[in-house]
Amino acid sequence: MNPDHLPPPRLGPHPEHPRHRTGNQPPHTPRRPLWTCRACAQPWPCPEARLLLKAEYHTRQQNLSIYLAGLYYEAMHDLYHLNPHDGPSPRQLFDRFVAWGPFRRTTETTHE
Numbered sequence: 202m203n204p205d206h207l208p209p210p211r212l213g214p215h216p217e218h219p220r221h222r223t224g225n226q227p228p229h230t231p232r233r234p235l236w237t238c239r240a241c242a243q244p245w246p247c248p249e250a251r252l253l254l255k256a257e258y259h260t261r262q263q264n265l266s267i268y269l270a271g272l273y274y275e276a277m278h279d280l281y282h283l284n285p286h287d288g289p290s291p292r293q294l295f296d297r298f299v300a301w302g303p304f305r306r307t308t309e310t311t312h313e
């Protein structure tokens with residue numbers, strides 16, 4: 202297979218979830234490229250965003266895992282370009298973006 206003829210990699214998802222808003226406050230979505238929350242300025246996903254995402258994706262948990270993994274990729278891209286030498290480790294970013302999500306064996310049994 203000629204690698205020059207492979208399709209270009211797709212871009213990650215647009216970080217538009219969770220969609221919930223309170224009044225005219227900004228939603229708890231990430232501000233790129235720093236990946237801080239627009240609403241509360243904590244590292245995204247903040248606790249409120251995690252709650253809202255779990256509620257929003259309650260019946261589509263695999264989609265939440267895919268969404269988070271896509272944003273993990275996007276965040277790594279942004280943060281490593283911003284701070285190539287002492288940014289967060291891949292493990293730290295994985296824990297922050299993906300590992301808290303619903304698709305874990307521990308949550309499958311405990312319905313966390």
Ligand SMILES: [Zn+2]
Binds near residue numbers: 238243248
């Ligand atoms: Zn927030």
